[in-house]
Each structure stands twice: as structure tokens, then as C-alpha cells.
Amino acid sequence: MPNFAYKGRRAGGELVQGALEAASSSAAADMILGQGLTPVEISESGAGTSAAPALKLGGLFAKKAQTVDVMLFSRQLYSLLKAGVPIMRSLAGLQDSTTHPAMKAVIQDVRTKLDAGRDLSLCFARHPTVFTPFYLSMVRVGELTGRLEEVFLNLFHYMEFEVFMRGQVKAALRYPTFVIIAMAVAIVIVNIFVIPAFAKVFAGFGAELPLLTQVLVGFSNFMVTWWPALLVGLVVAVLGFKKWTNTDAGRLKWDEIKLSIPIAGKIVQKATLARFASSFALAIKSGVPLVQGIGVVAQTVDNAYIAQKVEKMRDGIERGDSIIRTAALTQVFTPAVLQMIAVGEESGSIDDMMEEIAGMYQREVEYELKTLGAQIEPILIVFLGVLVLILALGIFLPIWDLGRVATGRKG
Numbered sequence: 304m305p306n307f308a309y310k311g312r313r314a315g316g317e318l319v320q321g322a323l324e325a326a327s328s329s330a331a332a333d334m335i336l337g338q339g340l341t342p343v344e345i346s347e348s349g350a351g352t353s354a355a356p357a358l359k360l361g362g363l364f365a366k367k368a369q370t371v372d373v374m375l376f377s378r379q380l381y382s383l384l385k386a387g388v389p390i391m392r393s394l395a396g397l398q399d400s401t402t403h404p405a406m407k408a409v410i411q412d413v414r415t416k417l418d419a420g421r422d423l424s425l426c427f428a429r430h431p432t433v434f435t436p437f438y439l440s441m442v443r444v445g446e447l448t449g450r451l452e453e454v455f456l457n458l459f460h461y462m463e464f465e466v467f468m469r470g471q472v473k474a475a476l477r478y479p480t481f482v483i484i485a486m487a488v489a490i491v492i493v494n495i496f497v498i499p500a501f502a503k504v505f506a507g508f509g510a511e512l513p514l515l516t517q518v519l520v521g522f523s524n525f526m527v528t529w530w531p532a533l534l535v536g537l538v539v540a541v542l543g544f545k546k547w548t549n550t551d552a553g554r555l556k557w558d559e560i561k562l563s564i565p566i567a568g569k570i571v572q573k574a575t576l577a578r579f580a581s582s583f584a585l586a587i588k589s590g591v592p593l594v595q596g597i598g599v600v601a602q603t604v605d606n607a608y609i610a611q612k613v614e615k616m617r618d619g620i621e622r623g624d625s626i627i628r629t630a631a632l633t634q635v636f637t638p639a640v641l642q643m644i645a646v647g648e649e650s651g652s653i654d655d656m657m658e659e660i661a662g663m664y665q666r667e668v669e670y671e672l673k674t675l676g677a678q679i680e681p682i683l684i685v686f687l688g689v690l691v692l693i694l695a696l697g698i699f700l701p702i703w704d705l706g707r708v709a710t711g712r713k714g
Contacts, residue, residue, distance in 0.1 A: 311340030381455035577664035584657035
């Protein structure tokens, strides 16, 4: 049988890693669940006597399910359960009405395992590419407290907020990314096609060229001669960057760098903290213990650097520190937000305050997006102006010099 390496979390949020032998990834998931762990990642380690290929947990199509599909599934399941429809009939109806093949396969598997006597949260846990650890924790709490309908409704609102914030951040980065790519393409075209044409004209003059023109012509010749190597180097750099960011250390460093990017960095940070506050409020409202809630919420922020800060908050609370003290030590919250956290902790309404914080960050992100063009345009205009000035002086200075020489000779 093949060996599988896995990562899972205990009920308290502690990450556990290990390896085991199983006939398939699904069987490995069953064994991990039997140990009281929630599977986070399962992959075949390559050792073992079987050459059977490893399958993604949850089936072949599970990785294609999108957040919107799970969001709609949660809303529809809430409506059916609220109306008093039994869970098995609800899932059967959703399976028949779902057009997405991934969700249809997932619901079918959940129905099969639920009919065999498993808890709903454990059935969902077999599909970690579809249902996040945060989602599983909320469902588990709903089962224990008898508030499953309310949990599904809260998850729908949370995922709706999540989709909105992700869309806002993508919209914020789309314009500057497009402009930078367009400028890079323009520079390549000028150096490969435009400057060489002028260089031939300058060579016919037989005169000494200005230093700026020599630099431009030299750089253009370099690009024309070595463009295959530059292209290969660019591809290698992109692939290397992706491989680096797929490592824990690389992702942590890159996520930290993203937060320090001028203008865009603060938008990403505020959107990330809005997701943290929103998910934390949902966890507390659903009855998740504080320490476990912070541990699970750390996986929802989609930024390894801030997730590390949140993990440190959990460690501090486990040692007996207050929420406000651990939040202040992270150095990612503004003084106003820290004050709101302090008030919420003192009044026992930390969940309400976290919702207020999420709303505040959301409004700030929306404002930043509205003013993004006004912030970026001056920088782009200055950069374009400098680029055009360099090209104009480098190309036209020799022509002007030759024109003055010709005029002087005629005089």
C-alpha cells in the first residue's frame, strides 16, 4: 500500500504532521479522522508497494469547486433545514438541483457517509479542497450546540463578505498591474525595433554620439542579441518565484513584502484584517472556544505573515494574556482598532466589536479603492515622463547636434 504524508489539526487548533499507509487518500482521511484530527492536507509520499496514483481528497472534481458554489450550498441548506426538511432529504434535493459536477460529486459522497452514520462535519472533512478547516469547525460547533441552521446562515454571510473583499483587492491591483505590464511591453518594443532603426541612421552620420545615446544603443543591442536568453531567464525567474512562494518560508516572506508595497500594501492589509475580524466574530458567535477560534481563524486570513501574528495571539491567550495585550504585540492593528478590542473585551461583547472592526476595515478598503486612481496616476505620470524624456533626449540629441553642425557649415 502507498504511504501518505498528512497535516491535520486537533480540536484546539494544534497542527499535527505524520505519515501512514492506506489503500487510497480517502482511506487515509478515514484513519486521520479516527485519530480525532481534521485533515488539512494529504499527499502520497511515494513510498510503498503500490503504484496506484494518489487522488485529491474529496474526489477528482473537488478541486474545481469554487467559493461561490460552497456559499450557495450553505444558503440553500440553511433554507431547507429552517423549513424543517431532514438533512438527508435536503442533501438529496441539493444534489439534484446542483449543476456544478464538483459539488454534485461532493454532495453524493457526503450523503453516502452520512447515511453510514457519520457526523456531518466528518463527512465534510473528507473534502478539504472544498470545505476549509474554518468551515468544518463552524459546522462541528453547530452540531454540538444544535444551531446548525444558524451556523449555515452565518457561513453564507461570511463567505459572501469573503468573496466581496477578494474581489475588491483584485480590482485594486488590476489597474496598476495592467499599466506596468503595458509599460514593460512598450520598453521591449522600443529597444528591439525602434532604437535599432535610429542606430543605423546614426552610424551613417559617422559622428560621435552623446553618452545617453550610446547607453540606449548599447542596451538595445544587448536586448536584440540576447533576447532568447533574457526570455528564458524571465521564465526561469517566474517559475523559481512560484516555487519559492510555495514553500512555507517563501510564502511567509512574500506575504510580508506584499504588505509593504506602496499604496497597494495597505489595501491588502486592511482587507486581510477585515476577513480576520469577520471570521473571528463568526467563530465567537457560533460558540467556538476563544483559543480554538483564534487558531482556526488564522487559517482564513489568506496571508501567512498575518496568520503567524494571529497564531502568536493564540499562544499568548493560552498563557493567560488578555486579547488586547496579544493584539497590541502583533503590531498590525491601528490604535483605534485596539481601543475597540479593549472595549469589547471589558464589556464581554468582543464578537460585536469584531463585527464593527470588520465593517470599519471594509469601508476603508472601499474608500482606498475609490481613491486608488488618484494616488497611482501621479506616480505613473512621473515615471512615464522620465521614460519619454530619456528616450527623446537619447534619440533626438544626435539629430539636433548634426542639425546645428550642418547649419554652421552653411553659414
